[in-house]
Amino acid sequence: MSQEGGPKFRIIGNASGGARRRAEQEITDLLTQQKVDDLPSGWKEAIRESELPKTPEELSLIDLANQKINELMRIAGVSGFDVPANNFRILPASSYEKVTQEKESAGATALMFQVVALNADETRKGLMVFGCTVFHEMMHLKSHLTLQVEVDNEDGGVIKTPYREGLIIKPAQNTIARNKYHEHFRGLNDALVASLEKDFAQELLKLPFIQKGQSDLQDPEVAKIKEQASLVSGIPKDEIV
Numbered sequence: 001m002s003q004e005g006g007p008k009f010r011i012i013g014n015a016s017g018g019a020r021r022r023a024e025q026e027i028t029d030l031l032t033q034q035k036v037d038d039l040p041s042g043w044k045e046a047i048r049e050s051e052l053p054k055t056p057e058e059l060s061l062i063d064l065a066n067q068k069i070n071e072l073m074r075i076a077g078v079s080g081f082d083v084p085a086n087n088f089r090i091l092p093a094s095s096y097e098k099v100t101q102e103k104e105s106a107g108a109t110a111l112m113f114q115v116v117a118l119n120a121d122e123t124r125k126g127l128m129v130f131g132c133t134v135f136h137e138m139m140h141l142k143s144h145l146t147l148q149v150e151v152d153n154e155d156g157g158v159i160k161t162p163y164r165e166g167l168i169i170k171p172a173q174n175t176i177a178r179n180k181y182h183e184h185f186r187g188l189n190d191a192l193v194a195s196l197e198k199d200f201a202q203e204l205l206k207l208p209f210i211q212k213g214q215s216d217l218q219d220p221e222v223a224k225i226k227e228q229a230s231l232v233s234g235i236p237k238d239e240i241v
């Protein structure tokens, strides 16, 4: 892996300079040297109880997505940075649903904690599905993040909330406090990620271990995997070799 410019987290809000720098250091540490202990309790439990080890093929797909997105970032004029494979946590569906509050999706990113949950029951249907899901979530993980850090008047600590996530505009803390939570551009953000995922899927199809994995399987299974891959990538079933 190539270490590049490093992530640029932006911090806004009225907390002291020291508190803002601490918040920046914490989020950087979560990205570069994530410890299970630093994650929220639900994640901690799920990971400790049921995280599944990654296969060599899965690790190489994570590395490939990491490199590919750094390349895209370079083209866009921003410096790339590496995301360790450790930040991707493969969980069985039951644990996945608990931490993400999502049913049947393949992956979910918690940008505030720089962690991705991968649903084993979905992503392990085939390496194509795994690769596309990793690329998609890695795109979210490498998106711009602005945190709002404010003094908590009740206990003197700080409150941290996301203010920008990629193209998503989140509400300021005083808006949330007035029970007026709203956000914009979630759909646009995901559409952009999905369109780049499609190009990545085409590249995956050229990889020998993906091709081999598909030809080794019995016909009905190949059909099922093609269907899954088509669903995730948007490439028509018949064009997947």
Ligand SMILES: [Zn+2]
Binding pocket: 136, 140, 190, 193
């Ligand atoms: Zn998404």
